[in-house]
Amino acid sequence: MSTLTSTPDAxxxxxxxxxxxxxxxxxxxxxxxxxxxxxxTADEVFARVKSELPTISLATVYNCLETLVQCNLVRAVNFExxxxxxxxxxxxxxxxxxxxxxxTHDIDLPEGLLAQVTTILPQGYDAKSVEIIFxxxxxxxx
Amino acid sequence: MSTLTSTPDAxxxxxxxxxxxxxxxxxxxxxxxxxxxxxxTADEVFARVKSELPTISLATVYNCLETLVQCNLVRAVNFExxxxxxxxxxxxxxxxxxxxxxxTHDIDLPEGLLAQVTTILPQGYDAKSVEIIFxxxxxxxx
DNA sequence: CAACAAATTGGAATGGTTCTAAGGTGCAAG
DNA sequence: CTTGCACCTTAGAACCATTCCAATTTGTTG
Numbered sequence: 161m162s163t164l165t166s167t168p169d170a171x172x173x174x175x176x177x178x179x180x181x182x183x184x185x186x187x188x189x190x191x192x193x194x195x196x197x198x199x200x201t202a203d204e205v206f207a208r209v210k211s212e213l214p215t216i217s218l219a220t221v222y223n224c225l226e227t228l229v230q231c232n233l234v235r236a237v238n239f240e241x242x243x244x245x246x247x248x249x250x251x252x253x254x255x256x257x258x259x260x261x262x263x264t265h266d267i268d269l270p271e272g273l274l275a276q277v278t279t280i281l282p283q284g285y286d287a288k289s290v291e292i293i294f295x296x297x298x299x300x301x302x
Numbered sequence: 303m304s305t306l307t308s309t310p311d312a313x314x315x316x317x318x319x320x321x322x323x324x325x326x327x328x329x330x331x332x333x334x335x336x337x338x339x340x341x342x343t344a345d346e347v348f349a350r351v352k353s354e355l356p357t358i359s360l361a362t363v364y365n366c367l368e369t370l371v372q373c374n375l376v377r378a379v380n381f382e383x384x385x386x387x388x389x390x391x392x393x394x395x396x397x398x399x400x401x402x403x404x405x406t407h408d409i410d411l412p413e414g415l416l417a418q419v420t421t422i423l424p425q426g427y428d429a430k431s432v433e434i435i436f437x438x439x440x441x442x443x444x
Numbered sequence: 445c446a447a448c449a450a451a452t453t454g455g456a457a458t459g460g461t462t463c464t465a466a467g468g469t470g471c472a473a474g
Numbered sequence: 475c476t477t478g479c480a481c482c483t484t485a486g487a488a489c490c491a492t493t494c495c496a497a498t499t500t501g502t503t504g
Contacts, residue, residue: 180481181469181471185482185483186482202460202461215483215484217484218461218485220483220484222462223482238381240378241492243459244461256423256427259430267422269422278436281398281409283441285398285438285440286438286439287436289437289438290434291435291436294423294427294429296430299425299427323502327452358453359454360492361455362451365452383460384490
């Protein structure tokens, strides 16, 4: 019931809240994101979903991902130029982009850090969101 | 002389350091970036440069911008999906993306903030760079 | 000034995403 | 029910930013 649940059917609920329908495509896409909590591209999601829904189209994958982003069930992330990554982690977190492997890791943020970072904004700036991106290398043994 | 100068000919120097030539195209592009310190796209740079160098090609603009980025004279920035923005501000700064106007503002960072933010990284993560992006609205009266 | 490397050019090609038009799906009112 | 209608999905075309390519041009060095 809370706003932070990621239960299987948070989806149906959230969609309904926005006056949208729960469809097989939307559900499978959301499941696929929850199951493997990495940062797939739309293409990658397309690939994963096809085994379940062989006739789904790439356009639908884009549509559904966009819908999930609207419903705040998924975050869209863009580093550098290149395909958008989709991230089902809803807790406040930063991203670490490993330049060797190309992998993206979530870094949980300590309580209050975002608030603190926001204090650097001069008067007149009203931030609705903050994104923190690290680039570098992560030790392989993790 | 110093690593932080942005004098007109820091360019020639930096290029030489990398074994590259100083060309009219590279110079005009760099000038154009220094003159109006905003966050133009390659296309926008192309437009601005054409009045000076009417026969320059878009490919050259991309090439030169890439060169400037390599030489650390310009930063390439990507918010959301969409064209890369080029930023001649070399001091450590965050970006504020005004969602109403689409404009991007530089926010200077207080001494030590990046170091501090970096401390949230768990062991084994070695960050070479940190990027902070705010989204929201900025008061128009600025 | 010849020869060679570096840089620029226009146009074609690419990759990710969005658009469009046509067809399905499922609830809702008669 | 069954008809209407809004919502969804689909395939493919279109789009846009960027990169690639092959052909010049420019500059430097021997």
